[in-house]
Amino acid sequence: MDLPYKAEYAKSGRASCRGCKSTIEKDTLRLAVMVQSPMFDGKTPQWYHKPCFFRKQRPKTVDDIEHFLNLRWEDQESIKSKITNGAAVIVPDKKGKKRxxxxxxxxxxxxxxxxxxxxxxxxxxxxxxxxxxxxxxxxxxxxxxxxxxxxxxxxxxxxxxxxxxxxxxxxxxxxxxxxxxxxxxxxxxxxxxxxxxxxxxxxxxxxxxxxKVEDEVDASEDSGLEKKLKEQNIIMFKYRDKLKELPKKDLKELLEFNDQAVPPGVDEPLNRLADLMTFGTLLPCKECKGGQFVFCNNGYECHGNLSEWSKCLKLVKEPPRTAFKVPAELAEEYSFLKTYKYVPRTRAVKDLKPTASVKKDEENDTGPKVQRALPPLYNMEFVLLGALQGSKELKAQISKLGGKVVTKIKETVMAVISTEADVEKMGARMTEASTVGIQVVPEEFLDEAPNYVGRIPELVLAKNISSWGSDPHTRLPPEPSSSMSSLKSKSKSMFSSVPGKVKMKVKGGTAVDPDSGLEDCTHVYVSGKDKYAAVLGLTDIQKQKNSYYKLQLLESDTGRQYYLFRSWGRIGTTIGGNKVDNFSSLMEAKQQFISLYEEKTGNRWQDRDSFVKVAGRMYPIDVDFGEEEETKLNLDSDVPSKLKKEVQELIGLIFNVNNMKKVMLEFELDTEKMPLGKLSKAQLQSAYVVLTELQQLVETNASEARFIDASNRFYTFVPHSFGTDNPPLINDLELIKKKIEMVDNLMELEVAYNLMKATGGNNTIDGHYDQLKTEIDVLDQKSEEFKIIKKYVKNTHAATHSNYKLTVDQIFIIKRHGEEKRYKPFRKLHNRRLLWHGSRTTNYAGILAQGLRIAPPEAPVTGYMFGKGIYFADMVSKSANYCCTSSVDNTGLMLLSEVALGEMHELYNASYIEKLPKGKHSVKGVGRTEPDPKETIKLKDNTEVPLGKGIQMDLQKNTSLLYNEYIVYDVAQVNIKYLLKMKFNYQY
Missing domain, CATH: 3.30.1740.10 (Zinc finger, PARP-type)
Known part of the structure; x- marks a missing residue:
């Protein structure tokens, strides 16, 4: 766990104090506050002299200070004293002499x-x-x-x-x-x-x-432990001070002779050797089979790796040890090593409680601590107009009542404060108020406002001195949500990424990163099939990292000049940086590219097709560097379309890029580092495999380490934007279901994006239509079919889905190329019904082009009540809920398909079906409510339309379903007949 503060003895005399700005001399005690670096994905220390630190910082406990127990005892005591004084409660002085x-x-x-x-x-x-x-x-x-x-x-x-x-x-x-x-x-x-x-x-x-001011040493704490800690600290520093005289190579030899890992720098080897000489040589961790134990404030933590994706979580107070040994040649050279004799001891360890583990930067929002009535005009806007007496005083009065004075007359203004004379004059500004429909009230309105708390619109209507005005209730400001949430987002916005429209220049099929500043004069170097470009990622929940690294070898368009562009940072934030190196030699540029790739991944560039993940290193994200996004996704064209206007609008909705980006943002995906449609199908299939594994981990109640390992993999395969927050552990079925839905949608976006790419130069509406391989026509609203479908919508809206009402905007007749032929064998099957299916608008490019599909084998089984199949409903609103609309985006698309159900296997509770029982063609999940069977009609081809009103069924068994579900496990049993464009009219 990252602690907010750090303490150590200065390694050099180079660092400056953030308080007094002077140099911190070598070996001087220094303290740091750990803050997010703006330049890389990690924390960086801001160093202070000890006195300067306590002028600027208020740690609550020494448990929040990393390496605190590696300090000399007297320095520990000094810091404890400072923390105690800093936590002083402000109380009145006692009578008598002041100290x-x-x-x-x-x-x-x-x-x-x-x-x-x-x-x-x-x-x-x-x-x-x-x-x-x-x-x-x-x-x-x-x-x-x-x-x-x-x-x-x-x-x-x-x-x-x-x-x-x-x-x-x-x-x-x-x-x-x-x-x-x-x-x-x-x-x-x-x-x-x-x-x-x-x-x-x-x-x-x-x-x-x-x-009482809480001291970090509890009054009831065993004083014997404190005494032991002091004695051991003195022994360790006796060894440390002598070891400090040894050159770095000898320190390294001592560590290696005792089979210990050699840490970087000089300070850490000294700390580790002092511990080893005092308490004995540490044996390897058995959990990860070889990890190095290292002392931290709370015991000894293993620095090994459980796998290439996660670190070992082992933390022990008494690790296994053996005698510390001294090489003969060093014993001869240093007298204190010659006289050293190992004495078995157990290092005393306190139970520490860092506040960082209990409280994050902002407390959870549990509502206001103080209940205070809102002022009568809270957040309401007013305009002062005309010859008013004491406008300055009026402004102060409005402010005191919680309102604010604005100059622009707009729809959000509650009222204009003016005089009857100014209303009669009807100047330009008053005319504007009349046009917008804002009432005019006199100054006395403010005097009466305190008596109308929560009823200000009533007072506006009562005091109105104008002949116009719309309903003032519609101009009330939004209900004040917790200001804490906005304050939290404000504090986190320091590094938040602002999505920008980035124009990608594509040359030779690959886009040059615009951050290089070289997109106009260079292209990505290509040798045969090798494109010298890579996007790397690494999510590490334990280290709180969510990093990316981009690498491109660029060649001048005129040749003979080469550049190496690299950028790095934290996904979804402005944290990071970039660099461009100039090379006159292609060989030199390639060597540097290959060297950096190997440094970041642990794999050689030439072996990237058989990549093996290395612990702590980055992983390549399979990103399509292909054609220019903006050109390919442009639906505007001067070329006249041959399609009906309604069909043109439908194609525009299906291929709406902004809607696709909204879906990605909804799932916390980063649309800048992972642009729309750029994740490959293979990468998404890998994500499915990890989600399946996570589901199995939940079912077997696996260890936290296993969940961390799999979560790290998933977030690396599918880069998420969490800002500066740590990625959440994926360890429950609800979260897994959300991630499955996310990958499902990304799969559909991948299909849509590839369809758009396949239009070639023809990026018109008609070009996109042709890619669907589907005939789409508009159903005449006066036709009998339209009336039947409209009745089906009206009658089968479920009573429990009352938060919206559905209006049919358009109905389209759908004929997918080849689907009739595929369906023909099942047309002979009895029990064919016209049933509903709902999905996001962004999924319909894939649905129309490829038909309704069954989840792939690698997808987890979670979320499929009756197994992997195609699900339908006979209640319109049950399917409509899957359209994922909102009061803002209230247009949804739904399908009516002829489904060959045949003999149905009726089920009343969840049952995962992999193979239907003999003689069965489909599953019916039996619900308590279904359309009245007496009102079912049959079309000319004997297809049933269950358009009766929903009624409670008298069932012989208890069921867990409110409404029926129908599932088929062969895509050929489905023939899409109609697509409905619906308006979702939300009630609240």
């Missing part, structure tokens, strides 16, 4: 507080989570636990004065408001109000537990 030490601690602690007038209306109160209005009194306590707070030495967390008073004990403030920094800047009246809200609480009136 200088206590006064200094209190004075230092008060620097974390501030009282002032709000400079704007942007900050949200950390108590009630409402906005603090401009010029309102606010009180801050600095936060040092968020990433922003640590990076900048404290972040002001503002509160309303009253909210601060209500949670003062949580904030550790029992003094009077008068001692707060900034108190003297308040007006006399506000000073009195502040002292009234925040009086001093006498120490004798406070519960004892309020006064």
């Amino acid at each position: 200088a030490g206590q006064t200094a601690v209190k004075k230092e602690a008060l620097k974390d507080f501030l009282i002032e007038y709000s400079k704007s209306g942007r900050a949200a109160c950390r108590g009630c989570e409402q906005k603090i209005m401009k010029d309102e009194i606010r009180v801050s306590k600095k936060d040092f636990e968020s990433d922003v707070g640590r990076r900048y030495g404290g972040q002001d967390k503002w509160h309303h004065l009253t909210c601060f008073a209500k949670i003062r004990s949580e904030l550790g403030y029992y003094e009077s408001a008068s001692v707060l920094p900034g108190f003297k800047t308040l007006s006399k009246e506000d000073q009195q109000n502040a002292m009234k809200e925040l009086p001093a609480i006498k120490q004798e009136e406070m519960p004892e537990k309020k006064l």
